[in-house]
Amino acid sequence: MSVFFKEIQFDTSQDFDVVDITGYVNNAIEESELSNGIVNIFVIGSTASVSTVEFEPNLVIDLKSAMERIAPSDIEYKHHLTWGDANGKSHVRATILGPGTTVPFKAGRLITGTWQQIVVLDFDVPARKRRIQLTIIGE
Amino acid sequence: MSVFFKEIQFDTSQDFDVVDITGYVNNAIEESELSNGIVNIFVIGSTASVSTVEFEPNLVIDLKSAMERIAPSDIEYKHHLTWGDANGKSHVRATILGPGTTVPFKAGRLITGTWQQIVVLDFDVPARKRRIQLTIIGE
Amino acid sequence: MSVFFKEIQFDTSQDFDVVDITGYVNNAIEESELSNGIVNIFVIGSTASVSTVEFEPNLVIDLKSAMERIAPSDIEYKHHLTWGDANGKSHVRATILGPGTTVPFKAGRLITGTWQQIVVLDFDVPARKRRIQLTIIGE
Numbered sequence: 001m002s003v004f005f006k007e008i009q010f011d012t013s014q015d016f017d018v019v020d021i022t023g024y025v026n027n028a029i030e031e032s033e034l035s036n037g038i039v040n041i042f043v044i045g046s047t048a049s050v051s052t053v054e055f056e057p058n059l060v061i062d063l064k065s066a067m068e069r070i071a072p073s074d075i076e077y078k079h080h081l082t083w084g085d086a087n088g089k090s091h092v093r094a095t096i097l098g099p100g101t102t103v104p105f106k107a108g109r110l111i112t113g114t115w116q117q118i119v120v121l122d123f124d125v126p127a128r129k130r131r132i133q134l135t136i137i138g139e
Numbered sequence: 140m141s142v143f144f145k146e147i148q149f150d151t152s153q154d155f156d157v158v159d160i161t162g163y164v165n166n167a168i169e170e171s172e173l174s175n176g177i178v179n180i181f182v183i184g185s186t187a188s189v190s191t192v193e194f195e196p197n198l199v200i201d202l203k204s205a206m207e208r209i210a211p212s213d214i215e216y217k218h219h220l221t222w223g224d225a226n227g228k229s230h231v232r233a234t235i236l237g238p239g240t241t242v243p244f245k246a247g248r249l250i251t252g253t254w255q256q257i258v259v260l261d262f263d264v265p266a267r268k269r270r271i272q273l274t275i276i277g278e
Numbered sequence: 279m280s281v282f283f284k285e286i287q288f289d290t291s292q293d294f295d296v297v298d299i300t301g302y303v304n305n306a307i308e309e310s311e312l313s314n315g316i317v318n319i320f321v322i323g324s325t326a327s328v329s330t331v332e333f334e335p336n337l338v339i340d341l342k343s344a345m346e347r348i349a350p351s352d353i354e355y356k357h358h359l360t361w362g363d364a365n366g367k368s369h370v371r372a373t374i375l376g377p378g379t380t381v382p383f384k385a386g387r388l389i390t391g392t393w394q395q396i397v398v399l400d401f402d403v404p405a406r407k408r409r410i411q412l413t414i415i416g417e
Binding site for chain 1: 279314315316329330331332334336337339340341344347348374375376379380381382384389390391393394397399415416417
């Protein structure tokens with residue numbers, strides 16, 4: 001059993017972006033040379049989340065609509081009074097979806113469904129450079 | 140330290156089902172012969188989630204109502220245009236709740252509350268055969 | 279590789295409380311004498327959750343408002359008919375946010391953002407004594 005770290009970075013677009021990182025995760029598992037275990041995918045920062053989805057553009061639109069029900073864009077956020085930020089909705093969404101998820105792998109491959117991709121949901125208002133920490137534990 | 144895999148399968152009923160899998164998870168821990176560690180419970184597929192709940196029928200009804208607020212049944216989903224599916228709400232709910240959760244165990248038993256069961260929430264519209272991957276890491 | 283357990287306990291205030299436990303988690307990592315790995319933070323009980331947030335009082339107010347959209351205080355819950363409890367909303371919120379999260383650490387320190395604290399969100403209606411299980415796996 002051992003631990004293998006890999007940080008990945010990429011740019012995201014403003015005000016809701018969903019990025020498929022499944023390829024990055026599979027590459028990191030291969031690089032780790034571990035066969036069986038789990039990979040924890042954790043977003044550094046408090047305005048984005050990690051989950052899985054059938055990654056196709058229409059579903060991304062549906063997810064954006066759902067986020068508007070949970071934390072609408074057109075209401076007031078107290079957080080804006082703290083720093084003069086405009087991303088109260090982004091923080092609220094990220095806390096509700098959570099900062100990470102953990103996925104199993106076996107024989108060097110993720111155990112996920114055919115139509116199930118691992119995605120980073122970036123809720124922040126400005127475009128961002130995102131850093132995602134992958135931590136692979138296995139044997 | 141070692142890794143132990145166990146896949147469990149069961150049938151779910153249509154359009155929102157909540158299945159208590161605590162017994163399956165305890166059995167898998169026993170079968171692993173590991174004493175202390177974590178078990179990752181991961182649903183294969185993109186229309187179901189894993190969480191914990193006090194498992195009783197009235198609370199399942201309350202959860203169903205909450206899901207209608209997050210991703211209602213009676214609105215249009217763009218996803219339906221992609222494949223002709225009717226489960227846009229199922230995908231949205233599953234991404235928000237996430238595909239898995241990780242629970243600790245000690246001396247061969249889950250460290251959970253008395254009124255806290257591990258459940259699979261199946262959001263899909265048709266009845267399904269579900270596959271859940273359990274990954275136990277411990278010593 | 280080894281497993282280290284630490285249970286932390288604290289009191290929470292009634293009807294929505296958010297507690298920053300980042301310090302507890304860092305202390306437990308130090309006590310474990312492990313350098314690299316993951317820490318699973320799991321709440322024992324079914325009316326609280328674990329996530330991350332930029333911990334500042336105004337954002338806590340914004341989170342409380344979002345919880346009212348997901349599981350309002352002023353509607354009826356079937357769960358109240360089961361036990362005579364008044365915390366149906368608390369259970370629903372806890373299942374949606376989930377009972378735990380897993381965070382990586384490296385060189386003995388959490389890999390989290392500067393403005394990203396690990397928090398317990400206690401949704402229960404009465405004040406509670408909370409027990410949180412930390413499970414550290416690493417080398």
